[in-house]
Every structure is written in structure tokens, then in C-alpha cells.
Amino acid sequence: MASQxxxxxxxxxxxxxxxxxxxxxxxxxxxxxxxxxxxxxxxGVVPELASRAHxxxxxxxxxxxxxxxxITKDDLHAIAFTKGPxxxxxxxxxxxxAKSLAYGLNIPLIDVNHMQAHILxxxxxxxxxxxxxxxxLAMTISGGHTQIVKVSNYFEMDVIGETIDDAVGEAYDxxxxxxxxxxxxxxxxxxxxxxxxxxxxxFTKPKVAGxxxxxxxxxxxxxxxxxxEVNNNPDFIQENLNDICASIQYTxxxxxxxxxxxxxxxxxxxxxAIGGGVSANSGIRKALKDGEHKFGWKTYVPKFEFTTxxxxxxxxxxxxxxxxxxxxxxxxxxxARLKI
Ligand code: KG4
Ligand code: ZN
Numbered sequence: 001m002a003s004q005x006x007x008x009x010x011x012x013x014x015x016x017x018x019x020x021x022x023x024x025x026x027x028x029x030x031x032x033x034x035x036x037x038x039x040x041x042x043x044g045v046v047p048e049l050a051s052r053a054h055x056x057x058x059x060x061x062x063x064x065x066x067x068x069x070x071i072t073k074d075d076l077h078a079i080a081f082t083k084g085p086x087x088x089x090x091x092x093x094x095x096x097x098a099k100s101l102a103y104g105l106n107i108p109l110i111d112v113n114h115m116q117a118h119i120l121x122x123x124x125x126x127x128x129x130x131x132x133x134x135x136x137l138a139m140t141i142s143g144g145h146t147q148i149v150k151v152s153n154y155f156e157m158d159v160i161g162e163t164i165d166d167a168v169g170e171a172y173d174x175x176x177x178x179x180x181x182x183x184x185x186x187x188x189x190x191x192x193x194x195x196x197x198x199x200x201x202x203f204t205k206p207k208v209a210g211x212x213x214x215x216x217x218x219x220x221x222x223x224x225x226x227x228x229e230v231n232n233n234p235d236f237i238q239e240n241l242n243d244i245c246a247s248i249q250y251t252x253x254x255x256x257x258x259x260x261x262x263x264x265x266x267x268x269x270x271x272x273a274i275g276g277g278v279s280a281n282s283g284i285r286k287a288l289k290d291g292e293h294k295f296g297w298k299t300y301v302p303k304f305e306f307t308t309x310x311x312x313x314x315x316x317x318x319x320x321x322x323x324x325x326x327x328x329x330x331x332x333x334x335x336a337r338l339k340i
């Protein structure tokens with residue numbers, strides 16, 4: 001098998017990105033993502049519109065992924081797709097398409113857990129990116145997820161902490177909405193945070209026991225704070241925007257790092273990997289690097305295109321499961337609340 005080339009197509013459609021990727025023995029040959037711009041106008045993902053856009057995009061995106069990889073569908077050995085978690089209408093598009101294609105080609109179908117995929121994206125072969133050794137801690141931070149996972153092996157994962165309400169990306173996006181910024185607001189808050197004073201305004205960190213997170217209280221605290229200040233000075237936001245962003249970012253990063261420190265202490269694991277759209281954040285990246293000096297951590301951040309929602313991460317899980325012969329039945333169904 002070592003010299004044989006195994007081609008797997010990965011399909012991701014759990015939220016608002018329609019994505020397809022071809023992997024050959026751990027190496028990504030193509031990684032195509034169609035972002036759905038339509039949601040920007042609504043300040044968040046509208047599930048019904050997302051499903052329709054997936055239906056529109058799925059065939060062209062898969063076609064492009066095959067073309068970029070320089071193969072045809074007849075070269076494929078298996079089709080991997082996101083089974084969940086995610087928006088049901090969105091998942092159904094990818095699941096049904098993957099089934100039909102695998103059935104038509106008479107090749108195996110492989111179901112993939114989106115959250116496992118965010119973590120296993122670290123195992124894509126990529127120059128200059130080191131793979132974390134087992135066991136390691138993975139923190140997935142995005143608009144839909146906030147979890148700390150103990151990863152003992154490719155498919156042996158335990159969620160040891162997660163948000164009890166909003167995801168960290170939502171905290172960014174909802175704070176941005178309060179400040180009148182566009183959606184998603186994470187990148188702009190990050191940019192402005194680097195120009196502001198992180199200690200200008202204080203927001204209390206939520207008190208959540210153990211390794212779980214909560215971000216909804218922070219959003220409310222920011223809302224009340226802004227309303228109060230704007231009452232006194234209608235130009236408060238414009239005059240202090242960078243400082244407000246820096247203070248919000250400082251608070252959020254503090255929450256994430258506190259929990260990572262606790263997780264590392266409780267498990268004795270110092271290898272820490274992150275994934276999800278928020279791992280692009282300059283503050284979290286710096287805090288992780290600081291953790292290498294301060295706490296003896298070794299940290300891992302995958303290539304950016306593999307951290308946000310993408311199909312390369314689905315394809316790598318497909319490849320790992322293919323090697324195990326772990327295939328799905330053709331009556332498999334999407335699962336909106338699929339757990340790790
Ligand atoms: O992984 P992703 O592309 O999609 C999912 O939510 O699954 O993550 C998108 C989230 C959004 O909430 C966005 O505001 C946030 O990631 N984000 C950031 C940054 N870049 C993206 N948050 C903070 N700082 C950033 N630089
Ligand atoms: Zn995701």
C-alpha cells in the first residue's frame with residue numbers, strides 16, 4: 001500500500017462555507033472554499049439561505065477541486081463528508097451529494113465529525129508545520145465552537161471543556177455588532193486591538209467552574225458598558241474604538257489562556273494545538289508563544305487555510321479512516337448535534 005496513491009475527496013458543508021478538497025496520501029492537492037457572502041447583510045448565518053447556497057455551489061466546487069488536483073472522479077478511492085455537527089439543512093446537502101457520488105462511482109463513503117476534523121487538520125503533510133505528538137490538548141475556537149479536547153490518538157478524543165453558551169467567535173462578532181462593526185467582526189476587532197490600550201477598560205471574566213467557558217455574560221457586560229458611556233458621550237465609541245477593542249480582546253484571550261493553563265495543569269500535557277477561525281487572532285497567537293516561555297508549552301497552529309472551515313481537514317480524516325477501513329453505511333444520516 002505504501003507506494004499506492006490513494007485519492008480521497010473531502011466535502012464540507014456544515015455551516016456557511018461550501019468546500020471540497022482532494023488529498024493524496026496525506027498531502028493536499030486542492031482546497032476549494034466558496035464563502036457565502038450573502039450572510040454579511042444579515043449580521044450572521046441565515047440557515048435557509050446557507051442550504052440554498054450549498055446547493056448552488058456544491059457541484060462547481062467539487063468540479064474545481066478535482067480539476068485543481070489534476071484528477072478525474074474516476075481516480076477517487078473514497079468520498080469523505082461532514083456528518084455533523086452543524087446546521088441540518090447545510091449538512092444534508094453535503095451528505096446527500098457525497099452519498100450519490102460514492103454510490104455512482106461504487107467507492108466507499110466515509111463520514112467525518114467536523115470537530116475531530118478541526119483537530120486532525122494538524123496531521124496534513126505541510127512543509128514547515130510540525131505535527132503534535134500524542135497526547136496533546138487541542139483548543140478549537142471559532143464562530144461555532146469553543147472546546148478543549150484531550151487527544152490521545154487520532155480517534156481517541158475527550159472533550160474536557162466547552163462553552164456553555166456562546167462560542168468565542170460569537171463573542172467577537174456580537175461585541176462587534178454592539179460597536180457598529182461589520183460581520184464577522186473578529187478580524188477588525190483584532191486589527192484595532194493592536195492599536196489600542198488593553199487596560200483602558202475592565203470587563204470581568206465569567207466565573208465558570210472547571211474547564212468550561214461562558215461568553216454570553218461578557219457580551220451583556222459590553223452592551224451595558226457601551227450604552228452607559230454613550231449616554232454620557234454620544235461619540236464615545238468613535239473616540240475610543242481601538243481601546244475598547246483592545247480591552248475586549250485582552251479579556252477574551254485572558255479567559256482562553258486561563259482555561260488552557262488549568263487544562264495543562266490538570267492533565268500534565270504541555271503540547272497545545274489550536275484550530276478554528278479565531279486561531280488567526282494575533283493576541284491568541286502571541287499568548288501561546290508566551291506560554292512556551294512561561295509554562296514550558298510547545299504550541300501548534302496549522303496553516304491558516306486549514307484552520308477556518310475547509311474540506312482539506314475532512315479529506316485528511318477521510319484518509320486516516322480509509323487506512324483503517326472505517327467506512328460509513330449508505331443509510332448514514334447527517335447529525336446536527338454530533339459529539340466527538
Ligand atoms: O472557523 P470559522 O471560519 O467558521 C466557523 O465559525 O466555524 O470562524 C469564523 C469566526 C468568526 O466568528 C470570526 O469573527 C472569527 O472566526 N475570526 C476572528 C479572527 N479571524 C476570524 N476572531 C478574532 N480574531 C481574528 N483575527
Ligand atoms: Zn468549524
